[in-house]
Amino acid sequence: MSIITIERKVLEKNDEIAAQNRALLARHGIFAFNLVSSPGSGKTSLLERTFDHFGGAVKAAVIEGDVQTDLDAQRVAKFNVPTVQIVTAGGCHLEANLVRDALKNLDLSSVKLLVIENVGNLVCPSNYDLGETMKVVVASTTEGDDKPLKYPAMFRNASVMIVNKIDLLPYINCNIRELRANALRINPALRIFETSCATGAGIPEWCAWIREQL
Amino acid sequence: MSIITIERKVLEKNDEIAAQNRALLARHGIFAFNLVSSPGSGKTSLLERTFDHFGGAVKAAVIEGDVQTDLDAQRVAKFNVPTVQIVTAGGCHLEANLVRDALKNLDLSSVKLLVIENVGNLVCPSNYDLGETMKVVVASTTEGDDKPLKYPAMFRNASVMIVNKIDLLPYINCNIRELRANALRINPALRIFETSCATGAGIPEWCAWIREQL
Numbered sequence: 222m223s224i225i226t227i228e229r230k231v232l233e234k235n236d237e238i239a240a241q242n243r244a245l246l247a248r249h250g251i252f253a254f255n256l257v258s259s260p261g262s263g264k265t266s267l268l269e270r271t272f273d274h275f276g277g278a279v280k281a282a283v284i285e286g287d288v289q290t291d292l293d294a295q296r297v298a299k300f301n302v303p304t305v306q307i308v309t310a311g312g313c314h315l316e317a318n319l320v321r322d323a324l325k326n327l328d329l330s331s332v333k334l335l336v337i338e339n340v341g342n343l344v345c346p347s348n349y350d351l352g353e354t355m356k357v358v359v360a361s362t363t364e365g366d367d368k369p370l371k372y373p374a375m376f377r378n379a380s381v382m383i384v385n386k387i388d389l390l391p392y393i394n395c396n397i398r399e400l401r402a403n404a405l406r407i408n409p410a411l412r413i414f415e416t417s418c419a420t421g422a423g424i425p426e427w428c429a430w431i432r433e434q435l
Numbered sequence: 436m437s438i439i440t441i442e443r444k445v446l447e448k449n450d451e452i453a454a455q456n457r458a459l460l461a462r463h464g465i466f467a468f469n470l471v472s473s474p475g476s477g478k479t480s481l482l483e484r485t486f487d488h489f490g491g492a493v494k495a496a497v498i499e500g501d502v503q504t505d506l507d508a509q510r511v512a513k514f515n516v517p518t519v520q521i522v523t524a525g526g527c528h529l530e531a532n533l534v535r536d537a538l539k540n541l542d543l544s545s546v547k548l549l550v551i552e553n554v555g556n557l558v559c560p561s562n563y564d565l566g567e568t569m570k571v572v573v574a575s576t577t578e579g580d581d582k583p584l585k586y587p588a589m590f591r592n593a594s595v596m597i598v599n600k601i602d603l604l605p606y607i608n609c610n611i612r613e614l615r616a617n618a619l620r621i622n623p624a625l626r627i628f629e630t631s632c633a634t635g636a637g638i639p640e641w642c643a644w645i646r647e648q649l
Contacts, residue, residue, distance in 0.1 A: 260473040260557045260586060261578025288558060290584050311588060313527065313558035341586070342558050343474045344502060344527035363577040363600065364475025370504050372474060372555070374525060386577065392606055394633070419608070 235349055238317035242352025245324065246335065252434045253335035255315075255351050257375060258359035259368075260341030263385040265293045266418035267359060267427075268336060272300035274428045279435070281334040284323045286315040288340055297338075303327055314345040317352055333435050347374040354434075355380035362386045363393055366400035369407045376407045381414065383427065388417040449563055452531035456566025459538065460549065466648045467549040469529075469565050471589060472573035473582075474555030477599040479507045480632035481573060481641075482550060486514035488642045493649065495548040498537045500529040502554055511552075517541055528559040531566055547649050561588040568648075569594035576600045577607055580614035583621045590621045595628065597641065602631040 246253050256264050272281065282303045285294040294306040305323040307315060320337060327335075337353060339346045347356075358379040360368055363386055369376040376382065382404050390397060397415070404411055414430070416423035460467050470478050486495065496517045499508040508520040519537040521529060534551060541549075551567060553560045561570075572593040574582055577600055583590040590596065596618050604611060611629070618625055628644070630637035 259475060259555070259578075260582055261575070287585060289587055290581075292581055292585065311558075313556075340558065341473070342527075342556060344525075344554065344556050345559065361475070361577065363575065363603070364473075367504075367506055368474055371501060371506065373503055389577070389603065389606055392603055 232348065235317045238321055239350035239352040242317055242321055242324065245329070246352060246354070249329040249332065251329065251332055251335050252431075253337065253353045254355055254357045254381075255337045255339055255346070255353035256357050256359065257339045257343070257346045257379070258341060259343045259361070259364060262341070262359040262361040262364065263418050264338050264341070264359050265296050267383065267385065267416065268297055268338065269300065270416075270418050270421060270424045271428055271431070272297070272302055274424050277301065279334050279432070280332055281336065282327050282332045284315075284320060284335070284337045286319070286338060286340045288312065293338060303332075309340060313340060313342050314349050315339050315351055316349050320351045334431065343368070343372040343375050347378050357381040357383060359383045359385050360400065360404070362390055362395045362397065362400070365394070366396050366403060369400070369404040373407045376404050376411065379408070379411065381412045384413065384415045386417060386419070387415050387422060388419045446562065449531045452535055453564035453566040456531055456535055456538065459543070460566060460568070463543040463546065465543065465546055465549050466645075467551060467567045468569055468571045468595075469551045469553055469560070469567035470571050470573065471553045471557070471560045471593070472555060473557045473575070473578060476555070476573045476575040476578065477632050478552050478555070478573050479510050481597065481599065481630065482511050482552065483514065484630075484632050484635060484638045485642055485645070486511070486516055488638050491515065493548050493646070494546055495550065496541050496546045498534060498541075498549070498551045500533070500552060500554050502526065507552060517546075523554060527554060527556050528563050529553050529565055530563050534565045548645065557582070557586045557589050561592050571595040571597060573597045573599050574614065574618070576604055576609045576611065576614070579608070580610050580617060583614070583618040587621045590618050590625065593622070593625065595626045598627065598629045600631060600633070601629050601636060602633045
């Protein structure tokens, strides 16, 4: 019982800091999404494609969350996007206080779009509000069409689902209609995009949607 | 600080129960592996292929761990393998006490091989000993070749890595030599198998290895 109480206190404290982050981002008119998925679903590839599409026309910044290494930050920084790396050193999700500290390293007055790339984990990050405008969940076709049913919290808490790696559909056993239906069963309000970071399919639609939010 | 202390207490308690599980399994001469991976890497498909290959010749049992649903247990049970489902209801990993309770529902005297399929999560399950003989980590080629570097704890704590979905290598950007090298950099003692649950490639070698362990 004591553990549950402490967990709740941790979450309450987290939510308090998340609210402060949210107010700070709102003051600067920044649209911020918390990008979540399993490991290897293509979060970083999606960011590469997105920044390549924008070609510097959107003032963006990235906070990268990783258990170890700054490999993802290196990939994103190539697009001349200010990037702050958080290494959780074993931690399975980002928390609001880590994002708060990362925000201090960005010049928010020159940012319109902030992407917080979370640790690759389809379970734990769903519980932690970071102060983002919304969560965007990436689901790779290669993970199968049952994932929204098996990991419902993440799909319930997200506002957008990106079905990535659609170029692989001919080679795998994944019914994309079933995947969409399963996701909408969990969260009927989910906005869905279908993309391939290998071919670029769906990237213009996704980027047009981001522009609408700015 | 208090949280760290409590975390440690939780882990100490977990390790105590895990040791009891391990002793119980040893008494029955059971080889048990804790099957871990990201969501959708193919853990359940690997079990289907494995039990299909054995065709009932190996006395097996399965404990299925899932955040929600018994979809995986239904798939495994089709092979007439005694299966106990643990639904963690949001929990991001199995713990030793859950496995202890599940073991009470199995007739251990008629089991030689026990598979504990963990929650799909490449971070949290690495910290929790369940009493298994060893951890087996599944890495899908579609997740990319950098995963051992980015999620090192799991690859360090595993004894075996199964590189799954090798049939998709012609269509994706994954260098399997690099994946193997990255994994061995983290854990030089790792035993590696390459499999495809779509084509059956590598399954005989993997099953032969299991037989050697029994």
